[in-house]
Amino acid sequence: MLKLKVPKMTCGHCASTVTTAIKTVDDDANVEIDLTQQQVTIESNTDAAALSAVLVEAGYPNEPA
Template sequence: MLKLKVEEMSCGHCVKAVTEAASSVNDVEKVEIDLAGGLVTVSGNADSAAVIAAISEAGYPAQQVG
């Protein structure tokens, strides 16, 4: 499981964009978002750097936490 702090998420559109970006990475099984906390949890065996890159390329700076 990968936990990320994602900046600049503020609405449902942001949640959709981040979910789609993370889900586009191979081996991502599930994406859960805590909009209020700015946290994204990604389940599966995806490469963490690839997930972070995909979310960042969608316009939402991301960094791993925990």
């Protein structure tokens, strides 16, 4: 399980964009969004660096939570 802090994720549209970005690299990923904590929890077999990178590409810099 990977937890990332995503400071620019502030609304439902952001959460949708983050989820969609993750699903582009792992369609089977389980994605949980917590907007109040600006945190995303991802259950995936995909490399953590690849998941982080796809969020950066989508405009959402992140760091380990």
